[in-house]
Amino acid sequence: MILVFGKSGQVARELSVLDGVKCLGRDEADYNDPTACAEIVATTTASAIINAVAYTAVDNAETDEETARIVNGNTPAAMAQAAAARGIPFVHISTDYVFEGNGDKPWKTNDPVNPQNAYGRTKLLGENGVRDAGGPHAILRTSWVVSAHGNNFVKTMLRLGEARDALTIVADQFGGPTGAREIAAACHSIAHQLVKDTSKSGTYHFSGAPDVSWADFAIAIFAKSGLTCSVTGIPSSDYPSPAARPLNSRLDCETTLSTFAISRPDWSRTLTHILADLEHQ
Template sequence: MILVFGKTGQVARELARRAPEARFLGRGAADFTDPAACAACIGDDVTAVINAVAYTAVDQAEDQEALATVINADTPGAIAQVCADRGIPLVHISTDYVFDGAGNAPFAPDAPTAPLGAYGRSKLAGEAAVRGAGGPHAILRTSWVVSAHGKNFVKTMLALGQSRDRLTVVADQIGGPTPAGDIAAACLAIAAVLQDAPEKTGTYHFSGAPDVSWADFARQIMAQAELACDIIDIPGSDYPTPAQRPGNSRMDCTTTVSVFGIPRPDWRRGLAAILSDLPD
């Protein structure tokens, strides 16, 4: 039985679509501020664990780094230790924010990490905790997660595009938008492989293709949604935030393809699916 930590988040909701037979633990059943309690949720019937819980309030994390670290590092570490002790494969979702976003080249999984802020530091600490447990695992770094659920860039752009005729959007941050449905499918596939091939343990990248700026992503959203809203390019310096964002979120996903046979998803097709999934 697959145990999923998470229930209402973007990836967890897509996992529930694809694996309704799995057990999903929301906040009421698994409080991620309590590492020991979450670790105790892993029963003897569990064959794989997917962690789809994270503290993702990037700006708020600057003032709540201790809380972010408990949720993103301490609790995943406790879960990973139980999984390691029992030989249960763990798929843990991480982020491009573990990198500093320098340059223009895609970051490989073994590239040096240098997070720019508290959120990235907490996620990097989580990666270290999962690795340190020593069990079969896959750390799956992804980026720019979007879906028909919750709060994300697609839904924000749609709401603004329906009420405005022009928007300014950052054009000097480049990355791969990644539909949550594709992340969910990748997590399930990787978990299945690790059960039979724990030697494929490691850190992998998974992001949508092609790489694009936030501004060009916004243009595609408006085009597919048939909204007459012009997108005006601005530099990130014109949109200051408490936490610094990586300028380069390109990720080298070749090892995910070679090891698991999972290619980068086309986010343009994923966007079309998201738009069709939204309520009228």
């Protein structure tokens, strides 16, 4: 059995339907209490742990960094320490926001980190805590998570596209839209592989392909959904936000393929599945 921290988030909801998975919601695990979460790990009969919990309100983290630090940093570190003490593999989902976000080359797993906002800083704290715990682990950095659940870019574009004839969308931020379903499947596979071979421990990247701008992704969403909404690309400077966003969220995913035989998913296919799921909701 794989124990998942998280139940209502995009990735956790996709993990909950996979075989041999038990998901813990906030009523069973207080993510704001690192000690309590570590105690759950210390007493579980699970063969592996997946942490799918995160404080993901990027802009809110600028003024509530303490809460983000606990959820994204202290709690994963405490859980990883408890898992390491028992030799249980710990899979942790992280983000491209740990990088500076400049340039145009895909970030490699060993590139220097330099987060530009509170969310990125707290996620990096969690990464370091998981590594420092010293147990079998995989840190999976991903980007631009989308699904039929929760709040994400696809659902926002569909809502706005139905209400408006034209939109202005940021065109100078590039990354790989990644389905929560595909992230869940990757974490599930990585957890099982770590149980059999702990030498695969390390930091990995996973994002959808090909890399695209937000504006071009929006155009694809409207084309596939049949909405007639025109898109005009704008620079990030025309859409200011409390937290700085990376211009370059491209991720080099080669080591994930070579180590776990998990390739980058085609986000166009992901988008098709999301639209189909939304039709049946």
